[in-house]
Amino acid sequence: xxxxxxxxxxxxxxxxxxxxxxxxxxxxxxxxxxxxxxxxxxxxxxxxxxxxxxxxxxxxxxxxxxxxxxxxxxxxxxxxxxxxxxxxxxxxxxxxxxxxxxxxxxxxxxxxxxxxxxxxxxxxxxxxxxxxxxxxxxxxxxxxxxxxxxxxxxxxxxxxxxxxxxxxxxxxxxxxxxxxxxxxx
Numbered sequence: 001x002x003x004x005x006x007x008x009x010x011x012x013x014x015x016x017x018x019x020x021x022x023x024x025x026x027x028x029x030x031x032x033x034x035x036x037x038x039x040x041x042x043x044x045x046x047x048x049x050x051x052x053x054x055x056x057x058x059x060x061x062x063x064x065x066x067x068x069x070x071x072x073x074x075x076x077x078x079x080x081x082x083x084x085x086x087x088x089x090x091x092x093x094x095x096x097x098x099x100x101x102x103x104x105x106x107x108x109x110x111x112x113x114x115x116x117x118x119x120x121x122x123x124x125x126x127x128x129x130x131x132x133x134x135x136x137x138x139x140x141x142x143x144x145x146x147x148x149x150x151x152x153x154x155x156x157x158x159x160x161x162x163x164x165x166x167x168x169x170x171x172x173x174x175x176x177x178x179x180x181x182x183x184x185x
Contacts, residue, residue: 008106008164015175017112019168022156025107026061026080028073030087032096037071040090044083045073055133055148064135064148072146072158077102106164110155110171116184119155121174122167123147127184141170 008021030037038049041063050056050065061075075083080102088098110119116127122140125147130136135148143163148156159167 008108008168011168013168013172013175015172015177016114016180017110017118017171017175019171019175020109020111021168022107022109024077025102025105026073026075026077026083027100027102027105027158028075028080028084028087029066029099029101030071030073030096031069031099032091032094034069034071036091036094036096040087040094040096041071041073043090044086045075047073050135053135055135057133064146066135066137066146074107104161105158106161106167108157108159108164108168108171110157111153113153114175114180114184115153115155117181118171118175119147119157120183121179121181122170140167143167 011021013019034049041047045060047058047060047063048056050063052065054065056063061073064072066072080100084098084100120127123138125136125138130149132149132151135146137146139145140157140159143159143166145157145159150156
């Protein structure tokens with residue numbers, strides 16, 4: 001990944017939460033009939049299909065449910081191209097799309113006890129009912145984003161790389177001390 005593409009380049013920030021650029025991350029979008037995609041995922045990555053708005057995690061990566069006909073595979077950056085080729089081969093003639101979107105997306109990690117409060121300032125999401133292993137597509141401020149809960153206090157957010165600086169600055173601003181909300185305790 002070129003420096004021009006890496007908008008956040010290892011950025012970190014502290015406040016009410018810890019923000020961290022996840023760095024170069026492999027991402028593959030799969031579109032098609034989920035049952036067909038599931039077979040390819042299992043054979044290539046050993047990962048099953050996630051349920052509705054869920055994340056499946058395994059040794060080789062993660063699979064996020066994005067819509068009734070779309071999945072997002074997260075894996076090491078260096079493995080994305082080969083995995084996409086293997087998924088394409090495993091799908092054969094099936095009506096499906098496999099696209100490496102690693103360089104088009106950025107991932108930000110949000111960690112800390114007040115993560116839900118900070119995220120809720122930018123995202124119209126019900127964080128009261130958002131269990132670990134769940135994913136939501138929404139927006140962060142005014143841009144498209146996807147978010148999933150990794151653990152009780154750890155979250156991952158994906159947005160287009162072209163707006164990653166905007167999302168980062170928004171998160172860093174609403175995470176400043178003095179802006180505590182205390183809604184999700």
